[in-house]
Each structure stands twice: as C-alpha cells, then as structure tokens.
Amino acid sequence: MPSLRELRRKVKSVKSTQQITKAMKMVAAARLRRAQGRIVGARPFAAKMTDLLADVLWQVADLNQDGVLTADELNHPLLKGNPDGPRGLLLITADRGLCGAFNTALIKKGLEFLRGNTDRPVDLLAVGRKARDYFRRLNTRVPHEYVGLFNQLGYTQAEMIGQDAIDFFIQSRAKDVTMIYTEFKSAIQQNVVTTTLLPLTPPPRPVSNLHSAPFIYEPQRTHLLEALFPRAIKAQVFRALLESYASEMGARMTAMENASKNAQELIAGLTLTANKIRQAAITKEISELVAGAEALQ
Numbered sequence: 001m002p003s004l005r006e007l008r009r010k011v012k013s014v015k016s017t018q019q020i021t022k023a024m025k026m027v028a029a030a031r032l033r034r035a036q037g038r039i040v041g042a043r044p045f046a047a048k049m050t051d052l053l054a055d056v057l058w059q060v061a062d063l064n065q066d067g068v069l070t071a072d073e074l075n076h077p078l079l080k081g082n083p084d085g086p087r088g089l090l091l092i093t094a095d096r097g098l099c100g101a102f103n104t105a106l107i108k109k110g111l112e113f114l115r116g117n118t119d120r121p122v123d124l125l126a127v128g129r130k131a132r133d134y135f136r137r138l139n140t141r142v143p144h145e146y147v148g149l150f151n152q153l154g155y156t157q158a159e160m161i162g163q164d165a166i167d168f169f170i171q172s173r174a175k176d177v178t179m180i181y182t183e184f185k186s187a188i189q190q191n192v193v194t195t196t197l198l199p200l201t202p203p204p205r206p207v208s209n210l211h212s213a214p215f216i217y218e219p220q221r222t223h224l225l226e227a228l229f230p231r232a233i234k235a236q237v238f239r240a241l242l243e244s245y246a247s248e249m250g251a252r253m254t255a256m257e258n259a260s261k262n263a264q265e266l267i268a269g270l271t272l273t274a275n276k277i278r279q280a281a282i283t284k285e286i287s288e289l290v291a292g293a294e295a296l297q
Helices: 004-061 102-115 129-137 155-171 221-296
Strands: 087-092 122-127 144-146 176-186 189-198
Touching: 004 176, 004 221, 087 102, 087 155, 087 221, 102 122, 102 129, 102 176, 102 189, 102 221, 122 129, 122 155, 144 155, 155 176, 155 189, 155 221, 176 221, 189 221
Parallel strands: 087 122, 087 176, 122 144
Antiparallel strands: 176 189
16 A cells, blocks of 8 residues: 555645646637637638639539530549549648547548558648658658648648649649548537548539629639639638647647546545545554553553
8 A cells, every 4th residue: 555655745746737737728728719710710711712613613614504514614633533543631630649539530530541542652741740750650651741830820831731732633643632630510529521622523503603694704714713723722721720720729628627627536536545544544553552551551
C-alpha cells in the first residue's frame, strides 16, 4: 500500500494536471466561438459562388437548351477525370493532439483509402502535422504537406492547397482528388466526411435559369467560367479547413472537460485513500498508547 506522503504527492500532481486541462478547455472554447463565426460568415460566399457557377455553366454548356449537360458539352479539364490515372487524397488533420479521437478517425479513413487503391499510385496532400508524421512513419510518400496553417488560417492557405490539387489533377491526368475532413456539427459531434473535390460535379440547373432571359456578362461568359472553376474548388477547400478547425476545437474542449472530470474523480479517490491510511495510523497510535497505559497499571 502506498505511503501517505506518496498519496499526497500524487494528489498534488493530479491537481496541477487538472489546472492545465481546465485552461486548455477555456482556450478551446474561445477559439471555437470564433471558428463558428467564421463558418457562418463563409457560408453565404460559398452559396453565391455555387449559384453563379451553375448559372454561367448552364448558359455556356447547354447550347441546345435541352436541360441536359452531355459529356461532349462538359469538355473542361476540371470536369473530366482519366479513369486509368492516379488518384489524389487531400487529408485534413490537426497539428496537435489532446483532442480525443479527432485525428485517429481521420487517419483511419485515410488508411482505408490508401489500402483500397493499391493498384494505382496515390498522391497524398497532407494538411496538419499529425497526418504528415503518421504517414511518414509508414514510409508513405507525401509529396505535398501543409503544417502550421491553422495558427493563422485564411483564404490564402486554401488558395495554395486548392491550386496544388488542381495542378496535380491536370498535370498527372488523374482520375480524381478525394478530400477527407471533419464536418462540424456541435462541440460534442463532428462527422468525418469523404467527398470528391475533383473532377467538379456540375451543379444542378438553377430554377431562375429556366424562366428568365440570359444576363449579359462582362467579361464574356466563357472567360468568367474559366475563372470560376478554380475559385469554386478553392472555396470548397476553405470551407473544409474552417469546418476542420472548428471540429478540432470542439473535440479538444470536450476532451479537456472529460479529463478535468476524471482528474477530479481521481483526486477524490486518492484523498479518500489517504484519509483512510491517516485514520488507520491514528487508530493504531491510540491503540498502542492505551495498551502501554494498561501495561503500566
């Protein structure tokens, strides 16, 4: 059985750890509120980007106005993949741990993707130190890595990652680029999402496009469409980065709250054990004193 001094030292150590976990929870909660505000602010931009892309694409591609986009009409390189080409994987994890199973769930999905594509090369675009370090330990080739982005997350980082994905897709004549990230639902719920970033899926024909006269665009619609395609991809990447960062903060806040509760339970258990040992020692001393007094009588 541990001594009273050892138990008191353990209690002091656990209390110090509890102070750290409580501080980390407060920091994560503050960052989560800011991240949620950025997600809400980015959603209108993404929605308008999708609407504009759909309107211009249907006016440019649907030349016969039959309401159907055929393969011949969708001849842009970002709309077609090579079935025999390599595949790309954009995996978005965190730079740090202490956030529960957040990184583990993402890396598990990434491993499943790689193991399901052993018949063709896969280029990994690893966002976050956790993904990069894990796959490096497995001797997996990581041609693109992005570490430390979440300290000052902005649209510039999304443009860089999105452009790298576009360059790989076009230059390698790839089949597709898959993106795995965590979608934020709440502080206690985050869902791992697997979606196809490239080739672009043509958006459905907007209702306004069916009953209204076409707008006059300046510059021309074809030139505008060329600029919209990469912007739409980068907007998806930016949204995924914001969702992932908010999910990380939510997971860390929940993990630190659970750690603080566990520390409190551990402190209570150690304190109870220490009190029992102390009480037993006092009882033993009293018994020895009583026995000694009786022996002197």
